Amino acid sequence: MAKDFTFKKFHINAFQCGMPVSTDAILLGAWAAIEKSQSILDIGCGTGVLAIMCAQRNLKANIDAVEIEQNAFNAAQQNCTNSPWSNRLNVHHIGIEVFVKKKLTFDAIICNPPYFNSGETSNNLQRAIARHSIALTHQNLLHYCVQLLNVKGNASFVLPKVEGQAFINLLLQLNLPLQLTRVIDVKTTVNKVANRVLIELTKHSEYTEKSEYTEKSEYTEKSEYAENSYQQLIIHDGEGYSQDFIALTKDFYLKM
Structure with missing residues (x-):
C-alpha cells in the first residue's frame, strides 16, 4: 500500500492509489x-x-x-481540495485521449509518464496503469503534447535512463514540432551510473531541424545544455544530500 507524504506546505494522502510519492516526481515537480x-x-x-x-x-x-x-483520481481530487491552492487546481477523471478533444491549450505540460514498454505487467492493475505504457504509449503522449501545447510552451518528463533515451529517439523519428531543450541525468551518488533522466521539450510553430542534443546517438555526449541548467544532478554526496539536490527541492522537503 502506498504511503502518505507530508511536504512543507501540503500533504499527500495516498488513499488506494497504486503508486507512492517518489523522488522522481519531486525532482520533476521542482525542476x-x-x-x-x-x-x-x-x-x-x-x-x-x-x-x-x-x-x-x-x-x-x-x-x-x-x-x-479511479482510485488515483479520488486521491488527487481530495489532495488538491485540501491544498492551499485548491481554487487553481482542477482534476479531471478522464483519459488524455478524451481530454485532448476539448481543444484546450497550455503553456506547460508536466508528466511522470508510464514506462516499462515491455515485460510482464503487474498483477495489480492500478500499479500496472501507473508504471506501464499500457494506458498511454510514449508515441501518443508526444502527439498529445503537440496538440495541447501553445507555441513556445514546454513539456517536462522524468523517465528511467534507458526509457528516456528511447523516448528521445522516438521524438526524432516522429519529426514533430518539438525540440529537446534540456536534458539532465540523475545519479544517486557520484560513482553510480545515471538511473533517471529529466527531459524538457519545447514546441515550435514549424517543424525544426534536429536538436543539437540528438545529433549523436547518446545525448550525454553533448556538452552544451540550456543556460542555467544542470547537465547532471547527483542526489547524495559524502555528507548526505548534495547541495544541488537541496537547492532544487528545499521548498518541498520537510527536513531541508
Whole structure:
C-alpha cells in the first residue's frame, strides 16, 4: 500500500492509489520550467503531487490534472481540495485521449509518464496503469503534447535512463514540432551510473531541424545544455544530500 507524504506546505494522502510519492516526481515537480506559465497540464497526475507542486511554485497559474484510474483520481481530487491552492487546481477523471478533444491549450505540460514498454505487467492493475505504457504509449503522449501545447510552451518528463533515451529517439523519428531543450541525468551518488533522466521539450510553430542534443546517438555526449541548467544532478554526496539536490527541492522537503 502506498504511503502518505507530508511536504512543507501540503500533504499527500495516498488513499488506494497504486503508486507512492517518489523522488522522481519531486525532482520533476521542482525542476520543470513552469514559473512563467499561465496554464499548466499534469498528464496522468496520480495522487496530484505534481499539480500541487506547480501550484505552490507558480501562484498565478491555473492547473488542470488528468487521471484515468479511479482510485488515483479520488486521491488527487481530495489532495488538491485540501491544498492551499485548491481554487487553481482542477482534476479531471478522464483519459488524455478524451481530454485532448476539448481543444484546450497550455503553456506547460508536466508528466511522470508510464514506462516499462515491455515485460510482464503487474498483477495489480492500478500499479500496472501507473508504471506501464499500457494506458498511454510514449508515441501518443508526444502527439498529445503537440496538440495541447501553445507555441513556445514546454513539456517536462522524468523517465528511467534507458526509457528516456528511447523516448528521445522516438521524438526524432516522429519529426514533430518539438525540440529537446534540456536534458539532465540523475545519479544517486557520484560513482553510480545515471538511473533517471529529466527531459524538457519545447514546441515550435514549424517543424525544426534536429536538436543539437540528438545529433549523436547518446545525448550525454553533448556538452552544451540550456543556460542555467544542470547537465547532471547527483542526489547524495559524502555528507548526505548534495547541495544541488537541496537547492532544487528545499521548498518541498520537510527536513531541508
